[in-house]
Amino acid sequence: MTIDRPLLAPITMGLVLSLSLSARAADPPPPKPPACPSDAASPDPMVLLRRVEQTLEGTSSVGTISMSIKTESWSRKLKMKVWAKGEDYALVRILEGGPRETGMMTLKREKQLWNYLPQAGRVMKLPSGMLGDSWMGSDFTNDDLVNGSSLTDDFESKVIGTAKHDGRDAWQVVLTPKPEATVVWGKVEMLVDRATCVPLIDRFFDEEGQLARTMVFAEIKTIGWRQFPGRVTVKPADSVRETVVSYDDMQFDVSIPDDTFSLHRLQQGR
Amino acid sequence: MLLKLAWRNIWRNTRRTLITLAALTLGCGVIIGMQSYSESAYGRLIRDLTTQMVGHLQVHGKGWQAEPSLENVVENPRIVEAAIAGSAPGAVSTRRVIGAGLAGSAQNSSGVMVLGLQPDRDDLLTVVRGEALDPAVHGRIALGSGVASMLEVEPGGEVVLVGQAADGSVANDRYTVAAVVEAGSVEMSATTVFLTLADAQDFFSLGEGVHQVIVRLPTDDEDISDHVATMRAALDLHTLEALTWAQILPELRATIDSKRSGLLWINIVVLLIVGLGVLNTMTMATFERTRELGVMMSLGTRRGRVLGLVVTESLLQGALGFVLGAVLGIGVILAIGELHFGAVSTGDMLGVRLPSTLPLHIKGSAVVGAGITALFTTLLGGLWPALRASRLPPAEATRYV
Numbered sequence: 001m002t003i004d005r006p007l008l009a010p011i012t013m014g015l016v017l018s019l020s021l022s023a024r025a026a027d028p029p030p031p032k033p034p035a036c037p038s039d040a041a042s043p044d045p046m047v048l049l050r051r052v053e054q055t056l057e058g059t060s061s062v063g064t065i066s067m068s069i070k071t072e073s074w075s076r077k078l079k080m081k082v083w084a085k086g087e088d089y090a091l092v093r094i095l096e097g098g099p100r101e102t103g104m105m106t107l108k109r110e111k112q113l114w115n116y117l118p119q120a121g122r123v124m125k126l127p128s129g130m131l132g133d134s135w136m137g138s139d140f141t142n143d144d145l146v147n148g149s150s151l152t153d154d155f156e157s158k159v160i161g162t163a164k165h166d167g168r169d170a171w172q173v174v175l176t177p178k179p180e181a182t183v184v185w186g187k188v189e190m191l192v193d194r195a196t197c198v199p200l201i202d203r204f205f206d207e208e209g210q211l212a213r214t215m216v217f218a219e220i221k222t223i224g225w226r227q228f229p230g231r232v233t234v235k236p237a238d239s240v241r242e243t244v245v246s247y248d249d250m251q252f253d254v255s256i257p258d259d260t261f262s263l264h265r266l267q268q269g270r
Numbered sequence: 271m272l273l274k275l276a277w278r279n280i281w282r283n284t285r286r287t288l289i290t291l292a293a294l295t296l297g298c299g300v301i302i303g304m305q306s307y308s309e310s311a312y313g314r315l316i317r318d319l320t321t322q323m324v325g326h327l328q329v330h331g332k333g334w335q336a337e338p339s340l341e342n343v344v345e346n347p348r349i350v351e352a353a354i355a356g357s358a359p360g361a362v363s364t365r366r367v368i369g370a371g372l373a374g375s376a377q378n379s380s381g382v383m384v385l386g387l388q389p390d391r392d393d394l395l396t397v398v399r400g401e402a403l404d405p406a407v408h409g410r411i412a413l414g415s416g417v418a419s420m421l422e423v424e425p426g427g428e429v430v431l432v433g434q435a436a437d438g439s440v441a442n443d444r445y446t447v448a449a450v451v452e453a454g455s456v457e458m459s460a461t462t463v464f465l466t467l468a469d470a471q472d473f474f475s476l477g478e479g480v481h482q483v484i485v486r487l488p489t490d491d492e493d494i495s496d497h498v499a500t501m502r503a504a505l506d507l508h509t510l511e512a513l514t515w516a517q518i519l520p521e522l523r524a525t526i527d528s529k530r531s532g533l534l535w536i537n538i539v540v541l542l543i544v545g546l547g548v549l550n551t552m553t554m555a556t557f558e559r560t561r562e563l564g565v566m567m568s569l570g571t572r573r574g575r576v577l578g579l580v581v582t583e584s585l586l587q588g589a590l591g592f593v594l595g596a597v598l599g600i601g602v603i604l605a606i607g608e609l610h611f612g613a614v615s616t617g618d619m620l621g622v623r624l625p626s627t628l629p630l631h632i633k634g635s636a637v638v639g640a641g642i643t644a645l646f647t648t649l650l651g652g653l654w655p656a657l658r659a660s661r662l663p664p665a666e667a668t669r670y671v
Contacts, residue, residue, distance in 0.1 A: 098439030
């Protein structure tokens with residue numbers, strides 16, 4: 001059965017699969033990120049969010065990700081490898097999953113998605129009507145992989161105060177989509193860690209103001225200059241479902257050969 | 271004696287009686303014809319529905335009809351089928367699996383419904399091109415005609431299916447197109463692909479589980495409540511639900527019922543008009559014969575007999591009108607025999623494909639009903655003039671000019 005859920009925010013997948021959201025003009029890689037304005041009681045939200053984006057993304061990334069999905073009727077684990085370059089190219093390869101899906105690949109080229117289906121031995125382009133459907137049965141949709149949006153470009157943001165979460169001091173940031181932005185949310189509330197500028201919780205509200213989805217970030221670890229959340233939990237508000245993503249190994253700003261993202265290669269199942 | 275007298279009386283004004291008879295004949299004829307036609311249509315629709323798309327009864331996992339989900343299955347269809355065979359001798363059952371997926375050819379891809387069925391036991395599909403699915407052959411797929419034209423594939427071609435299996439994993443496989451088919455409705459033909467039950471269970475990782483056990487009873491009767499009650503008693507309704515076609519397609523049931531009651535009211539109005547005609551005729555007939563009736567009563571004819579005479583005259587016309595009407599109605603239905611709708615009927619009625627040909631049958635209950643109503647209306651139409659006639663004071667009546 002198809003899983004009908006509101007289209008999930010592009011921010012999510014940009015984060016989870018490290019598809020670069022904001023590195024539009026950031027080639028060569030930024031040698032030094034803007035400092036995290038830890039001491040400011042109420043920092044400039046643009047500065048803060050740019051730092052958040054640069055922390056979570058890079059010009060390119062390669063990583064190994066574990067994803068575990070729980071629903072009322074089943075739960076399962078997937079292990080995958082992810083390559084991403086800029087905001088237009090990404091490839092995910094399922095390393096471990098069910099017997100029929102190991103070796104499955106999803107290729108993103110600009111706004112289009114292709115799947116390599118190992119059992120069928122064929123590549124299928126995803127029709128636009130299926131973008132809202134779940135990706136690999138998780139709480140991410142295909143749309144999350146395809147569309148890019150940016151915390152700094154697509155939202156008006158405001159720091160409204162400070163709060164404590166999990167023993168950490170955090171800023172409370174409220175983001176509302178700009179009128180021209182194609183964002184499915186009515187509002188996003190974020191808690192951003194003061195010490196590391198890593199987000200701790202994102203709450204996504206629909207256009208009626210109802211909480212639609214919560215993302216919790218945990219296990220902050222250091223990769224190069226970055227502080228990076230090692231674990232992200234996504235929960236749709238109206239169900240018992242849950243998707244947990246763990247970053248086992250991430251490398252940022254590495255060089256990836258262009259043919260990694262070639263359709264021809266995908267068709268050969270390599 | 272009374273009958274003979276009445277018979278003579280009604281032919282004393284031949285023209286008037288013929289006009290009354292014509293009205294009665296047409297009334298009865300129309301009722302028999304219309305009702306036979308519409309009952310033939312409903313009968314055909316329900317028979318198609320019960321033999322093909324829906325069955326008389328369906329067994330699902332509890333709650334499936336209201337909220338179909340891939341995981342909600344009848345886990346032991348064999349046990350269910352055995353229970354049904356035991357409780358309803360002659361009933362035939364077949365299993366189906368229903369899921370969703372994405373079908374792709376070299377040209378196109380499209381979201382589809384995936385239906386797994388037992389091709390040797392299920393009459394859902396009509397092959398348009400290619401050959402029917404074979405339960406013993408794996409890796410074959412039949413495409414609804416709409417899906418085939420969307421994917422631009424023909425029998426012999428190849429289709430890839432992707433979907434989510436019941437365990438959450440991504441199901442994907444490649445199939446050879448065996449046939450392009452028409453299914454139970456236009457909508458189904460446009461959106462559904464068909465696999466053998468085993469292939470579909472395998473694709474969706476369902477094991478032995480199925481979503482529907484479809485039961486066909488060895489009857490064309492519309493009232494199946496007795497069969498349903500015994501079958502339901504044999505099933506474990508804590509984990510299963512057993513629904514009749516009328517529960518599965520309540521709109522269709524409601525439409526048939528409302529059309530039936532609409533026709534009933536038309537019949538009543540038709541016969542009311544005819545009844546008023548009879549009333550008029552009989553009033554005139556007794557009025558003309560006031561003197562004669564007065565003389566009869568003066569000579570010792572009892573009032574009851576006069577009443578009987580007039581009522582008999584009226585009923586005689588009713589009976590005659592009914593016989594002629596039945597001959598007319600039955601004759602027309604038999605002469606038409608079978609209606610061909612051709613291209614007109616490629617549509618659905620509330621999700622059910624309408625048949626393209628409709629053999630017409632005489633509905634016995636329509637004939638009986640028309641007979642009873644004809645006699646009833648002529649009885650009522652004749653009763654009032656008869657009462658009036660029988661109460662005439664003989665002395666005055668004989669002087670009536």
